[in-house]
Amino acid sequence: MKVAIDANIFIRYLLGPGSSSAPSTIVRAGLAGQFDMVIPEEVIAEIQDKIAARPDLADRIAQAEVDELVELLHPGTTVIQSNDEVPLHTARDPGDEFFLKSAVLDRVEAIVSGDKDLLALAKSVAPDWIASPAEFVRILAIEA
Numbered sequence: 001m002k003v004a005i006d007a008n009i010f011i012r013y014l015l016g017p018g019s020s021s022a023p024s025t026i027v028r029a030g031l032a033g034q035f036d037m038v039i040p041e042e043v044i045a046e047i048q049d050k051i052a053a054r055p056d057l058a059d060r061i062a063q064a065e066v067d068e069l070v071e072l073l074h075p076g077t078t079v080i081q082s083n084d085e086v087p088l089h090t091a092r093d094p095g096d097e098f099f100l101k102s103a104v105l106d107r108v109e110a111i112v113s114g115d116k117d118l119l120a121l122a123k124s125v126a127p128d129w130i131a132s133p134a135e136f137v138r139i140l141a142i143e144a
Contacts, residue, residue: 001035001143004103006113007046009133014051014061014069022133026112029140031072040102044070112136 005026012023030037051057051066099118103111111130113119122130131139 002108003035004038004108004111007043008114010047022137025137038106038108
């Protein structure tokens with residue numbers, strides 16, 4: 001299964017990589033090859049930028065941990081470039097458009113995000129395509 005993972009999932013993973021939280025479970029499952037992670041290149045930049053810009057995150061997540069995650073993602077992950085030629089304009093937050101476009105272009109089977117705007121879109125447009133972390137963990141359990 002090809003799954004697009006949003007930056008907020010990776011940041012929450014970095015806050016507790018060994019925890020039993022849904023984001024940690026998802027990232028560990030993806031790194032273990034239980035599903036194919038698809039990550040727009042902007043997501044990797046967003047992970048790094050958000051942590052650097054927020055002192056509360058930068059104090060809790062070392063740059064070395066971010067670098068290690070990025071290294072782990074590259075071999076087993078499809079990193080894709082977004083395409084501005086695909087018009088969508090469906091996200092409440094225009095900043096989410098690149099993520100949706102990338103997911104459409106790469107024909108992912110699911111998007112996993114904790115982003116409230118994307119989850120609102122799921123309720124109105126794509127309930128079987130956009131999942132919260134907890135919902136996706138249930139999907140993984142069913143498929144295991």
